[in-house]
Amino acid sequence: MPLKERSTMFASVLSAAILGMEVHPINVEADVSDGLPSFTMVGFPSAQVKEAQDRVRTALKNNGIALPPKRITVNFAPADIKKEGAGFDLPLAAAVLAASGILKSEQLQKVMMAGEISLNGNIHAISGILPMIIRAREEKCRFCVVPAENLREARLIPDMKVIGVKDLNEMIQYLRKPESYHIEEAEILLAENKEKADFCEIKGQESLRRAVEIAVSGFHNLLMIGPPGAGKTMVAKRIPGIMPPLTLEEGLELTKIYSIAGLLPADDPLVRSRPFRSPHHTCSAQALAGGGRNPRPGEVTLAHRGVLFLDEMPEFSRRSLEILRQPLEDKVIRIARVYGTYEFPADFILCAAMNPCPCGHYPDMNRCRCTPAQVSQYQGRISQPLLDRLDLCADVTPVGFEGLSSRRIGESTDTIRERVTKVQELQRERYKNEGIQFNGELKGSQIEKFCQLDKEGKNLLQMAFEHMPFSARAYHRLLKVARTIADMDYCEAIKKYHIGEALSYRAFDKKYWN
CATH class of the missing domain: 3.40.50.300 (P-loop containing nucleotide triphosphate hydrolases)
Known part of the structure; x- marks a missing residue:
């Protein structure tokens, strides 16, 4: 006998998890099917993420949107990354709405979303929006949907379209018609604040x-x-x-x-x-x-x-x-x-x-x-x-x-x-081909290459090394300081008086730590 056909709908939207400084794209997948009414979340969600189901369900109800009395399953893929924070509220709501037929699943294609939802349907700011937008650009997303409070931060990336939403109704509106969202572009200026202390x-x-x-x-x-x-x-x-x-x-x-x-x-x-x-x-x-x-x-x-x-x-x-x-x-x-x-x-x-x-x-x-x-x-x-x-x-x-x-x-x-x-x-x-910028970053062979001493400077350094308890690390750091002092005098070679001044800043080894 043929199996009875089951009614099922599936939708997926992109979000992100931040681990350290790395941003990992997360697919929030929702499936709505026949069965006893339930709301199941899988894919290694934390307790905080699991609470999102109650926030989302209540927020939708308070905005006149009733979820069907069916079996709802939400998966956060990949499942080997633990999902933390309230930023998954917004993509969870969008995926469930699309799987329930209120939104179309194609409206969520190549869209990254993140945000926290309150019980009345308002959407609040979260931390880590900027690295998420950068990752969305790398994933070639069409646009991003973020809380309106995060919009100024998100728009620091000028070549990525970002939609700021205040509540669930705005989210639904702009997912259906993203071209209807317009906001004046502002130039990013990086002017250092005036330093009061001089x-x-x-x-x-x-x-x-x-x-x-x-x-x-x-x-x-x-x-x-x-x-x-x-x-x-x-x-x-x-x-x-x-x-x-x-x-x-x-x-x-x-x-x-x-x-x-x-x-x-x-x-x-x-x-x-x-x-x-x-x-x-x-x-x-x-x-x-x-x-x-x-x-x-x-x-x-x-x-x-x-x-x-x-x-x-x-x-x-x-x-x-x-x-x-x-x-x-x-x-x-x-x-x-x-x-x-x-x-x-x-x-x-x-x-x-x-x-x-x-x-x-x-x-x-x-x-x-x-x-x-x-x-x-x-x-x-x-x-x-x-x-x-x-x-x-x-x-x-x-x-x-x-x-x-x-x-x-x-x-x-x-x-x-x-x-x-x-x-x-x-x-x-000087260091444009060395992978470093400053003298303080010089390593090993780079020190030998760029910290050349004249004869008198080498003799003074040898004399100091014999009379002061320098470690190899302290010796190399002394050379790097002498290199900087020479640069301040616009001298290519490190001279005796450059070594002498650098040594004066290592005298604490004798004066305090005997």
Whole structure:
């Protein structure tokens, strides 16, 4: 006997899951067939995604759309990727509507959707929209449907049509007639916000200002050691201002990171200035590195292309500090989980500040009240391998009365930035075929190739190596700093006085860590 013909309808729409920094396309498939009324979801959905069935069913009912009393099955493919977040509400609703005959399945072809639905049918913003739009462009989608609150962020990609919807009725309207949606195109401008804090406000500290300029010019890491109130934090907050403005590509890269982290402001979703991240010393290792059940960017990634400032560095936990070792070398941070290993970009300047002892006045024994054991224990909180990754160390001394009361105005942030920009352009031109941009990124054979010393410079370096306990890593970092100092003098060869100045920023190995 022939089998009885069953009534069934199927529809599918594209969405996306974000794992780390990677965006994976997800097909949300819905099947409506005869049988006992039920709503089943398969394809490795999390508990949060499973809750979407109740939100969607109630939202449709409150908008006058009744789902048929049939068996509804929803699959999220591929099934080996765990689906997290409320962003699957919108594609789930669209797929079910198409499978129920309210929409046509062809209307969902080559369309990517994401958004959260409330019980009254309103559609709310979600994080991670920008990387989803970029992936939709790679998938050659016809257009994307996103919450209206995310529209400014989504339209940062100019060559991808994006439809912003406020509720379910608008979603249905524009899926039926996408050509009826029109919005004025706006030009993407990347103008860096005016920096209020200026270097001209800093009194004295010429040697520290010089160290900061070297660090930014070559993208080197910097450690500032000095007593409380000497101006370490004040200088650190002005470092992003002397860095060259972000390019459009860098701005979009940072916007993608901040979108995934859910930190973009709704009124201006484009990151326009270099990030300056200053986590408190109680910051956990996970918050610093990133992670979680579904890994998200941490402070080291949020500081990408900018500055990570660690004030009172020895007060951070040893575990948090040791996490920095890998990203300082590789410029990425890798987080291993059961379902895979995730990579996050972490190309930043580490700027750290610390007191030389618990009271802050060592080695001034007239004011320091710490015992040698307390000083040693305090400084020992920073391991030698981490110290080796800090290219420069600036000794910060308090500014005297004459310096503080002087009306002499120092160099402005704009003046310093002009010099830094020229030196960085020189490096970019030199390394255009090397896959790097700055001296701080030089590796192995590249150091031998580009850090050529004259005879006097080589003799001075040999003498210093024999008398100072340099590791191989510290030796190479010293050469990279000398390369930057030579570039600031527009010298192709590294000379004796370039080596001498670079050595002066490694003297902390002798002065503090004996």
